Amino acid sequence: MRYIRKASERGHANFGWLNSHHSFSFGRYYDPEHMGISVLRVINDDRVAPGRGFETHGHKDMEILSYVIEGQLAHKDSTGNSDVIPAGDIQRMTAGRGIMHSEFNGSDKDEVHFLQIWVLPAQNALTPGYEQKTIQQSGALTPMVTPDGRAGTVKVHQDMTLSRLRLSENESISIATEKRMGYLHVIKGEISIDSESFEAGDGLGVYQDDTLQIHAHDDTEALWFDLPQL
Known part of the structure; x- marks a missing residue:
């Protein structure tokens, strides 16, 4: 059994900036058939105009991951962190018992394109926290976020691992779930899995x-979420 989420069928909001x-369901977009998978609740594919962004707002009891695809994202929060990603x-960002933050395009000239990802924490009321890292690709599948922050990865307060998948044209890889669940989100390129094609924005649970069995038809980048059974 598999869950297919095509880019063209996703919810959409355009506010100009x-x-x-x-x-998955988010904000004004609600579809009971698309509420997330396992502890993964949000993948928003965001493009923000130069010099614009999200004004200061609050979050609670959520692990919020941001992966920048193009451009740069400026972050500030109520714990004193101020960084450009x-x-x-x-x-x-661990929202925990409550955090205020803002996110803006770090450029006045170029658009920023990033993925905003929300993961349920293993427990509520955690101490708010922040971590940011540059992780070099090592092999086709490179862990970036892990439950224990091993080998220089970013630590997340949940039994899940987020890895970046990069394949060259005509390269293939096999990924097994065993007693786990998984979700693949394509960032760029085209792949085929069991004769079905997936392109940028497509997802497969x-x-x-x-x-x-993943085969790349051109240079491809994707995110692989290794998730717990619920």
Whole structure:
């Protein structure tokens, strides 16, 4: 059994300064058939105009990950963090018992394109926190976010791992879930899985004891979420 989420079927909100596509229900977009998978609740594919962004607002009891695809994202929060996240970096903000933050395009000239990802924490009322790292690719599948922050990864307060998948044209890889669940989100390029094609913005959810045979038709980047069974 697999869950297929095509880019063209996602929720969409365009406010002029923000053009956002929602893989799962978010804000004004609600679809009971698309509420997330396992502890993964939000993947928003956001493009923000130069010099614009999200004014200061609050979050609570959520692990919020940001992965910048193009441009740079400026972050400020109520715990004193103030950073600019360049393309390729991964950021984690633990909202915990409550945090205020803002996110703006870090450029006055170029658009910023990033993924905003929300993951349910293993427990509520955590101490708010922040972490940001540049993680070099090592092999086709490189962990970026892990439960224990191993090997220089960003630590998340949940039993899940987020890895970046990069394949060259005609390269293939096999990923098995075993007793876990998984979700693949394509960032760029085109891949095929069991004769079905997936392109930028497409997603595929898989359940336990499944194996994905992924073949890249061109240079491809994607995110792979290794998730717990609920």
